[in-house]
Amino acid sequence: MADETITLQQYVNAARQTFLTVALLPDQNHSLEITPEGCLFLLTWTKCFTEAFSKGKSWNGDFTLADFKVCRGHVQKHKKPKKFGDEGMKNDMEKFVEEIELVFRSRDSRLRFTYPPYFSDFTFRLRNLEIIQNVLSNQYKLLLETHMCFMPSYERGCFIIGLYRNYQGGDQNDKWETAIKTAVCASGWKTKVSNVVFFKDIVTKAEEDGRTYGKTNFEAFRFSRDVMTHGADQDYRFETNNEEEKFPDDSGIELMIPYHLGDFIARIVAKVILDGIDITDELFSARVKCV
Secondary structure, rough: OOOEEEEEEHHHHHHHHHHHEEEEOOOOOEEEEEOOOHHHHHHHHHHHHHHHHOOEOOOOOOOOHHHHEOOOOOOOOOOOOOOHHHHHHHHHHHHHHHHHHHOOOOOOOOOOOOOOOOOOHHHHHHHHOEEEEOOEEHHHHHHHHHHHHHHOOHHHHHHHHHHHHHHOOOOHHHHOOOHHHHHHOOOHHHHHHHHOHHHHHHHHHHOOOOOOOOOHHHHHHHHHHHHHHHHHHHHHHEOOOOOEEEOHHHHHHHHHHHHHOOOHHHHHHHHHOOOOOOOOOHHHOOOOOOO
């Protein structure tokens, strides 16, 4: 199947079980994690729509999985889009969201959340397109095609570090501050993370170093960066006897951030991109395993 071209329906039927895996987190909770196969599938299918929308074309919601084809994991359009105006694009996104929610929903009883990290933010963006003069705006196209839900967990962790570095060294402080201030974070996040196994040691270490976390969104952003830069030092990552890596590629560590802070980081990223701050280097380096 790897080299032959088949319909998207055939591909989903055969491969959907490879799109997600369940990861054990350091606090013993479980989270869905999108695999490179799932990442590639969702990204390339999304790009079928963003490429059409950037030309003012759509399917007006009149498509099925048989209208797309797949070769080597890449989704391509088979049925040609036409000009249906803004409403046609919105109709496509309603149908698209319905389809991907079916594909990426898990009913595993161990899970608190039934979709992978940042998926809810992604579907929100799909339902709220920025259309200017009958075409998808360039910034919104970039936002959809580089969304955090496409990033494998390890790359997403590296992306958070790079994103924070860009914020610290950037010259558009007003835009950065607005993006961080307006991003909705989990209510009472500081109290919550202070009582979570694995996070406790990061909070304590910051206090010992004179870097105590406040309760603001800026501090939640710094905390997220610190989880990735200092989290790998935690003993939970190693087996007691032979120091075998317990959380391969730090995936369990990074997944703790969306599990406990929700879509906070994705909301910052969306505002940053739409306000024109350049984070393209960070975005595309984080997608290296997907394409």
